[in-house]
Amino acid sequence: MILPQSRASGVSNVHEARIALGTRLRELRQRADMTGRQLAESLSWQASKISKIENGKQTPSDDDIVAWTGATDGESERADLLASLHTLEVQHAEWQRQLRTGLKPHQNEIAEINARTRLFRVFESTYIPGLLQTAEYARSRFAQSITVFKVRNDINEAVRARMQRQDALYRPEKRFHFVLTEAALRYRLCSPEVMLGQLDRLVSMTSLPNVKLGVIGFDTAYVVAPAHGFWLLDDERVMVETFSAELNLAQPQEIELYSSVFNELSAVASYGRSARAIITRVIDDLAQQLPAE
Structure with a gap:
């Protein structure tokens, strides 16, 4: 059977x-100076299972990785x-595949x-984050x-779903830290009238505790150059949107890297009265x- 191009690409990436x-598991076994048969015997597995996992023909379970790293003295790499x-199936989710049933289901997934998220750290260099969008601006993005x-x-259902997501902004147990570039406030991604309403909303958002x-x-x-936008959700996931896909990154070193980048970007941002002054200047222009x- 020939898969559609987008589906075939998704299967290939996985x-x-x-x-x-x-x-990586093979490298652990080799560093432990064990043959595939020796590792299989130590774990009471069939030798074919070792071969299938190492060659990407079988996905290991959590228990498999715990057992493998224990038998090969690889506990230090277990978390990675x-x-x-855990991100194998979702780390590269093509938009064509995610949106094949429409825009609203993806909004519900988000x-x-x-x-589940308590701390949101969001950097955007191109457009206003969904949680801060007006309905009119969201409509332009969905279009x-x-x-x-x-x-x-x-699009109507998707806009309603995005607006419902914004209820999270009023949950006292959640914290949000947004950093935007001035360019994101000026790009012509919608009509001037819609953008003026969006900028007014940003000003009002600065008063939320x-x-x-x-x-x-x-x-x-x-x-650090503002190369692309990203969302840090707690210390568990980084979400990055490209033209072709949504990337979900969960490696500890990736979380650490993006946390460091966010800290650098947020350190040079203006807040409070200074941030409102920039937004007001854009509104006037x-x-x-x-x-x-």
């Missing part, structure tokens, strides 16, 4: 990740290997993740997705471009 995991396993990915138009909103102005000297009544 297979490559499974092979990479198997390669388990993280690789809402479930948000419900782009429909145009690019040719998916079912359930559990929301910290930073803006990096154009005149700021960067220590945009208002001047509207036709006179």
